[in-house]
Amino acid sequence: MIPCQFCSYRCTTYRSYVKHVFESHSSIPNFLFTRGLNGCSRTFRNYSSIRSHFSRHHCNELESTVDCLPSVSDDVITNELDAYGATVHRSESLTQLGESSETAPHANECVSPDDTLQRSCALYLLTLKEKYKLTQTAVDFVVSQTKDTIQTVIDNLHQSVHDSICSGNQPNFDHIFESAPNPYSGLETQYLQSKYIENNLGVVLPIPIFLDSTTETGSVGATSRLMEVRDTFQYVPLLDGLISLLNNEEILTEVMRPHFRSDEIIGDYCDAHLYKSIPLFQDSDHNLQIVMFYDEMEVCNPLGAQAGVHKLGLFYYTLGNIRPHLRSTLRAIQLIACITCDNVKKYGFDKILEPFIDDVNTLSQEGISISFNGRDILFYGTLLLVLADTVAAHQIGGF
Structure with missing residues (x-):
């Protein structure tokens, strides 16, 4: 099992690990990926660079189930809360204070792929508004155009698969494609975005x-x-x-x-x-x-x-x-x-x-x-x- 750098989640393969990082952590502020494969010292601040680097230099290792990632003992420290017997993980420098543990699912939680994808989309919209200062009108336009683009891709893929199997007795894939959820469904307007963020991302509204x-x-x-x-x-x-x-x-x-x-100095x-x-x-x-x-x-x-x-x-x-x-x-x-x-x-x-x-x-x-x-x-x-x-x-x- 491969442990995640940002949370307690564990993945079976490197490919699923990269996918987990994209879905759960790529939208957090000050994103910094430091865990390369087989001692690789490269660090990345955006997900696209991680994907390109893994495809070019670690393609044969993506399906491996052996943990060749460097030990995290130098980066993550286990702190025992003696008064209550609780164990937490914290970064020694805490440079991402208040970021990683907010957005990452816990290992013992059962999170469906649809919920994870919608969460990633909500964090993406929140990043557009707060980090890049986009107006609500611009965010609504991004959501609308992205939905249309995704739907066009799905329609084209659906037609291609349909044409390829229409003459044979192949399984019916229509239901699979028709039931595929749109990741922005339920996030189309400011009200729905605010409702999702308030209910799922721990935001306290004034x-x-x-x-x-x-x-x-x-x-x-x-x-x-x-x-x-x-x-x-x-x-x-x-x-x-x-x-x-x-x-x-x-x-x-x-x-x-x-x-x-412990001394007499007031720090x-x-x-x-x-x-x-x-x-x-x-x-x-x-x-x-x-x-x-x-x-x-x-x-x-x-x-x-x-x-x-x-x-x-x-x-x-x-x-x-x-x-x-x-x-x-x-x-x-x-x-x-x-x-x-x-x-x-x-x-x-x-x-x-x-x-x-x-x-x-x-x-x-x-x-x-x-x-x-x-x-x-x-x-x-x-x-x-x-x-x-x-x-x-x-x-x-x-x-």
Whole structure:
């Protein structure tokens, strides 16, 4: 059996291994394939290069069932979670923090080829939107044209097979071709894409929070009317976000392996006496340390006439349990809320942060349960730090 570089899945042949990498991992951000055959040192960042290299230089080995891949003991370390007896696999450098374990199926899961193919297509569309900044209209066009292309290929193949066997008593292949699913079926529109991503890829969607409503005079055609204007902001539920985050094995490993220093040097906030005096963190080294950050962002030209009109206030958080050099990466930073700066001034931070504070109180009193390796792990946590620049810190502090 050939183990996968990215997950715990095992394949019987190299050909099936290459196919698995394409279907399950080729769309992940910062894709890097490092496991060559028979000591091959080549590395690849896209799937097409892997396929070309294997076909040219390892064609005779693709059907082999003997594992000639290099040992992964130098790249993958088995970490025992002593408190719970759970075993996870993590990259020593964790350069793909939050990526590989999200998208790879587990070895003990039974995943049908149709589900795997649809998952690969959904990740492909998500990559087009988020990495390459395609608009939704462009993504819908890609889906439509790809569906037509695939259907044309299937129709041509169907006709060729039909012509070749129509005169003989061969098995009926019509049903096989007609029942072949289209990989983009169920992903044609933004609604269906969002529904699939939310249900299958662990995405936590923001919810609108109502603040207040005002009445303003607006024009409908040539008529002036009184219209209700609702002030809202977008909030990403903290508890749901933490559950999704901790379902990633690499994040969970970071939480379960505290990075306290053994000497008297303060290397992080968890080494300070103030941190050690907090009762919640005295109870367990694995309780969640929430570090919140606030800043404002101008979405228009700061020198233009619309400067300040659409300015946004953004709240983020990360986990202090993650080591500092990984904590500062973009993938480790999660969005809490997004609101216009005018509403920040109008309603104040107390009103805006109410749902966040409620979730923090629930986390500190009731905790959240994470199912891992058949065992439920209960985590508590609280707000550890609030970071901001000078202007934002004055606003939060009420100065």
